[in-house]
Amino acid sequence: MKKILFGLAVLAALGLQATASDKIKTNMDSMRNGLQSIQDGFSYNNKDQILGGIATIRKANEMFHDTKSAAKYLPKDKQKFAKVSFLSSYSLKTNLNQMEEYVKIDKIVDASDSIAGVVHSCTRCHAIVRGW
Numbered sequence: 747m748k749k750i751l752f753g754l755a756v757l758a759a760l761g762l763q764a765t766a767s768d769k770i771k772t773n774m775d776s777m778r779n780g781l782q783s784i785q786d787g788f789s790y791n792n793k794d795q796i797l798g799g800i801a802t803i804r805k806a807n808e809m810f811h812d813t814k815s816a817a818k819y820l821p822k823d824k825q826k827f828a829k830v831s832f833l834s835s836y837s838l839k840t841n842l843n844q845m846e847e848y849v850k851i852d853k854i855v856d857a858s859d860s861i862a863g864v865v866h867s868c869t870r871c872h873a874i875v876r877g878w
């Protein structure tokens with residue numbers, strides 16, 4: 747009985763791990779696609795594509811809604827950076843908001859300036875996760 751329980755616990759732990767990494771993979775694929783849409787939107791003068799890309803990234807970014815949720819995806823030795831990781835997702839959100847507002851008021855050049863802030867936010871978090 748004990749062996750069975752242990753086996754079940756191991757299976758459950760593996761299952762949880764798979765779910766967490768599936769979730770990050772799905773959301774990060776969305777982040778990548780969203781960024782691509784934004785860039786294409788600027789390249790082909792397509793505002794809807796920019797706005798669509800913003801919405802895609804914003805939705806994927808919801809998984810990091812506080813320090814605790816950001817900490818879940820950090821390696822053990824990087825837990826002390828949980829707050830910085832969360833703040834990078836927060837700055838991602840504010841840069842997307844800024845870009846969206848500029849697109850809405852037809853200030854496209856100003857909107858394009860926000861891309862730097864977006865990529866900076868992605869890279870800030872990846873630098874922590876990957877030890878870049």
Ligand code: HEC
Nearest residue numbers: 771774777778781803810819831834835867868871875876
């Ligand atoms: C708050 C943290 C955080 C932010 C912000 C973030 N990412 Fe990630 N990203 C991760 C983690 C964690 C992984 C998984 C570990 C890894 O690949 O090193 C990851 C992985 C990825 C991957 C690789 C996925 C794979 O299948 O290997 C891509 C692509 C990616 N992110 C794109 C982006 C883009 C684009 C942005 C910004 C628009 C972004 N990420 C913002 C944490 C973040």
